[in-house]
Amino acid sequence: MAKVELREAPQRVPNRNAVIPAPASHERRSVIRASPIRLWPGVYLLAATHLIAFADRFLIALVAPAMKTALGFSDFEVGLVQGTAFVAVFVLASILCGGLVDRLHRPRFIAASILVWSAASVACGLATSFSELIGARMLLGLGQACLTPLALSLIAERQGRAQLGRGISIYTAGATLGRSSALLAGGGLLAVLPATIAFVPPFGPLPPWRAIFVLSCLPNLVLATLYLVLHDPDRVRTSRQDRPRQHALAWLARHARRYAAHTVASAATILIVQSVNAWAVVLYVRRFGLSMAEAGSAFGLVVVLAAPMGHLAGGWIIDMLARSRPRTAAILVLAGCLAITPPIAAVFGLSDRVAVSLTALAGLIFLLGLAAPAGLLGLQTMTPKPLRGRITSLFIAVVTTVGFGIGPPSIGALSDRLSDYGGIGLAIVVVVTVAALLGLSGALAGLRRRA
Template identity: 40%
Template sequence: MLRKDSAYAWYVAALLSLTHLISFVDRFVMSLVLVPIKAEMGLSDTQLGLLHGTGFVILYTVAAIPLGWAADRANRRNIIIVGIVLWSLATAACGLATSFSGLFAARVAVGFGEAALVPAAMSLIAAYFSRGKLARAIGTFTMGASFGKSLALIVGGMILAYLTAQGGMMLPGWGHLAPWQGLFVAAALPGLIVGLLLLSVREPARADDAVAKPGLKEVFAHIGRHRAAYLLHTAAASCAILLVQSYGAWAPTFYIRNFGFTPAEAGYAVGLVVLIASPIGHLTGGYLTDRLQARGVAGAPGVVIGTMLLLSVPVAALFCTTTDRTLSLASYALLNVFITASAPPGLSGIQLLTPERLRGVTSACFMAAITFTAIGFGPTSIGVITDLVFGDDKALGSSLLLATVIFAALGALLGWFSRAPVRAATPT
């Protein structure tokens, strides 16, 4: 019999966090090599944004709902294992690309594989944890994303520096790869190892195994009955994650352009900041959500999201405008704490709104919406603003600040207005 909140449950949460870490390594290693890719392929900032964001979301958003439907019926652990193998192979394919179209297609495949993770992982975590510890368990899961971004930048920077010194790498059966291509191939390997570790996760019996599995019609009917709560909460969370993704995608390039860092140096600096600051944000966001929820605060997830977004604005202004390297890195660290603290309440809010038997598809719908808007639009919009509004590579900081002001204000308003409908819709 499943014992919730047990030591084994925390082991499962930690292993799923490691899987999330790998997914973000493979997703964010692209941010480290935007400059060499631009130089080699002659791309614009808009095309770089398409590679980092839009290419990733195309199949992610299409596949998320059927994979969520599968997570409500099939073995969730096995769904995740198949996904991690697929996205790891697609990451290696990014390293074998020789054109924008080939690289874009490989990024599409990465997104398709990663679509399997969050719906199945959220359903597993919700099965292993009680409502009182759910947000903290989800905070552990989302913390893996920050560690993944850090490793993509720190370890990726080390590998990139080594490959640059070696003039690239030879891949048996393929031939010579440029340093940035070799980095993608190296990033693909850990996922295959983690896929084996996931075999140790036991698939818990579902609380409603005797009940017929829900169809999409039932899921959408439930969402429709509580549409104000779901729409406002999802929109607020989208604003928050859009900023997380935009800074994650462009921060290394910002330091290369504005402070003269090499790609490897930018990876070390940004990765170290994210490694220290972002886990604090994830744990803080989960803890605050659980505490406010326990105290009966209406719409606690939206309150946490809105508060963290408003706190991020003055810090973002400092980060984007200072010319002092130390102050820039310090402000970037604090900014990461605030914006990443918005991730756990976003995910936990959906779990709290949704009955267990509907969580797979509902989480998939939530992640499809978040991914399409935040990842698909966020990094690309920064590139478009830089190209079309400012027309200057060095204006990247201004683009980031403008986006922060707009989406932080919008997200805070949406989070505030979500409180009443979320309270009314949350089952007791």
């Protein structure tokens, strides 16, 4: 089968005023304004993979009410399954895979990851106890840990600096589309599937909430096949002398305050995103009496409309700000988004009218979408190219630990204690507000460091 190549955009060389090839001035302007379709041919496959990864990761949020009833879980246990179990392995694997990003064949690495997390999704659908479901979510974390470091490595090397923000925003938009796809497609399946679905052995008859885990693996096999035939020319050219000479930890120690401020702001954003995604469907089921299918479809529709618009707008805004504020563009976007988040979250979580809550949710999802590319882009611009794989892996490990490991279980534990004072809605507002204020403090500290 013929190899498929990801073509590189013109890359800058040590002479900052030179571009290879060196076009005329009017040609350089046309390159900067060119359509993303012509400039970023590999980003769309990576975005599709990000979509599938997040769909598989968040499918459990849709079926949480049915899973809780069938397996007898508490809200706290549901939070552990959704967040902490996934993070337990994801974080360790993210750290360990950083050194592999610059050495292995990246497309084949991604294909192997897809197959691992597909097996984990099937295991989630077949789990019959808390321990089995915890193990399945841990395997899912193992499979998905290296995807973003690998993807960012490819994007950062092939995308011109003038549109790097939009390149990363297309990739991050895939995640939001994955969440909404899980809710929309999963909610639609839950509404039409019969009481039990007969699968071939060894699955046997399964209830709908289990069956959708098995069905979700079908598109994964197509993606894995595409990556197996994808060529990675950079791996062929990499030699021993091209490997990083500077240790990542030494670089981080030298710039610890800048990285700490940026990580606090980014982690707060991720915590808010994951908390809303994990509990929004449950909120609409409990507070407004919607069915699981209705709540999943409503939330998915809001996400699929608002989130991609936020991500793409965020990439455009960052690229625009970077022309005059290259050092502070990303952290400015993070600060602005975190400052506006608490009042919108309060309307979303505490309103007694479903239409008002959904409208606030759309605004919140759009706002968080604006912030999403900023965290990853700011990290790439702060970090030398030879260290990006390692430092990106460490960064993702930290923000994922905070976002997944602390956010969902914190809301679950708080909800159990606030059942007489607003329950899940008040718990969401409290956790989101505290996270936003902490993240804003980090963003403001980062602005002072880069001013």
